[in-house]
Amino acid sequence: MNILVTGGTGYIGSHTCVELLNSGHSVIIADNLSNSRIEVISRIKQITGRQIFFYQVDVTDEEAVNSIFSSNRIDGVIHFAGYKSVTESVIKPLEYYFNNIVSTMVLIKLCLNYKVNKFVFSSSATVYGENKVPFVEDMELLPPKNPYGHTKVINEKILTDVAKANPDFSVAILRYFNPIGAHESGLIGESPIGIPNNLMPYITQVAKGKLDKLKIYGNDYPTIDGTGVRDYIHVVDLAKGHVAALEKLKKGVNIYNLGTGKGTSVLQLVHAFEEANHIKIPYEFVARRPGDIAECYADVSRAKRELGWSAERDIIQMCKDAWRFEKNNS
Numbered sequence: 425m426n427i428l429v430t431g432g433t434g435y436i437g438s439h440t441c442v443e444l445l446n447s448g449h450s451v452i453i454a455d456n457l458s459n460s461r462i463e464v465i466s467r468i469k470q471i472t473g474r475q476i477f478f479y480q481v482d483v484t485d486e487e488a489v490n491s492i493f494s495s496n497r498i499d500g501v502i503h504f505a506g507y508k509s510v511t512e513s514v515i516k517p518l519e520y521y522f523n524n525i526v527s528t529m530v531l532i533k534l535c536l537n538y539k540v541n542k543f544v545f546s547s548s549a550t551v552y553g554e555n556k557v558p559f560v561e562d563m564e565l566l567p568p569k570n571p572y573g574h575t576k577v578i579n580e581k582i583l584t585d586v587a588k589a590n591p592d593f594s595v596a597i598l599r600y601f602n603p604i605g606a607h608e609s610g611l612i613g614e615s616p617i618g619i620p621n622n623l624m625p626y627i628t629q630v631a632k633g634k635l636d637k638l639k640i641y642g643n644d645y646p647t648i649d650g651t652g653v654r655d656y657i658h659v660v661d662l663a664k665g666h667v668a669a670l671e672k673l674k675k676g677v678n679i680y681n682l683g684t685g686k687g688t689s690v691l692q693l694v695h696a697f698e699e700a701n702h703i704k705i706p707y708e709f710v711a712r713r714p715g716d717i718a719e720c721y722a723d724v725s726r727a728k729r730e731l732g733w734s735a736e737r738d739i740i741q742m743c744k745d746a747w748r749f750e751k752n753n754s
């Protein structure tokens with residue numbers, strides 16, 4: 425298939441392009457480089473030995489995206505492009521609603537116009553809110569605590585309504601848990617701009633000596649050791665989940681959790697990183713971060729049953745690969 429990948433030079437998008445190419449598909453990337461670098465294109469080519477097409481466009485710009493549809497045969501779209509910082513979304517809600525929702529509407533409209541019937545959307549475990557773990561796809565969603573989360577809920581709703589009205593339009597909504605790690609080549613990975621918000625990039629920057637010590641947000645949660653529990657998934661496993669979702673896509677709306685099904689606490693992740701890479705990570709406990717929940721992990725049985733996909737890489741592998749990328753690239 426010829427797949428249009430929006431946000432394809434970003435963290436998850438770049439790994440997904442590699443897995444698509446490795447599975448024999450062709451890739452057209454549309455990205456405005458607002459949170460990624462052009463070098464990623466040559467790195468994807470280097471890893472796969474395959475050619476790719478790149479358009480530097482803003483996906484909210486209908487005319488620009490229309491010209492991609494009119495000059496390429498497209499069989500499906502994977503839509504990663506969007507803003508993703510929870511904290512920033514509270515400060516700049518309008519930018520978040522505009523970018524994350526208009527981009528989806530533009531793409532759906534063009535898909536319908538050009539009869540492109542396969543659409544895969546990047547959603548997030550944040551849509552479950554503070555539900556009881558493990559999170560199951562059929563659960564009633566609880567209101568997210570920030571504009572970023574709302575953009576995911578709204579996009580899910582738009583896609584569901586459009587699919588209902590257009591029976592040929594097939595949608596996969598993929599709810600990611602916590603992607604970490606990097607491609608084993610060390611050539612692509614996560615490079616946040618400024619001080620990282622997320623745990624793993626913070627740990628790797630402490631390991632590198634760029635940051636003094638990790639601040640652990642809260643040690644009084646009702647969890648195994650008092651620190652927050654998340655379902656960390658290797659980004660390459662997550663990328664492979666997209667290929668499975670695309671290849672096995674059924675008519676209508678198909679929602680899948682992409683996680684490992686296992687919860688890991690902040691302290692357990694810190695200790696795994698130390699064991700995997702033989703580097704001590706200094707840390708201190710500080711107050712809970714507003715908006716955080718105690719535990720978040722997936723029920724992954726639907727993806728296994730319907731897509732034949734499950735995550736294979738363990739926490740130690742995630743820590744080794746994250747550190748290799750950090751060492752090589754910054």
Ligand code: NAD
Binds near residue numbers: 507
């Ligand atoms: P990322 O920032 O690394 O990648 C997003 C890419 O989209 C970037 O390359 C950016 O330049 C591009 N982009 C943003 N707005 C654009 C626009 N209007 N037009 C064209 N390009 C645009 O983020 P990521 O971690 O790879 O996340 C990809 C998707 O997955 C996002 O939708 C995000 O909300 C979702 N998601 C991410 C996580 C996570 O922990 N990383 C978790 C759940 C969901």
Ligand code: UDP
Binds near residue numbers: 602638651654
């Ligand atoms: N966390 C932390 N220190 C940090 C960043 C994160 O203790 O510098 C904790 C956070 O409270 C949560 C877990 O690590 O329990 C994962 O946070 P992250 O921001 O990576 O992901 P999300 O909040 O989206 O699950």
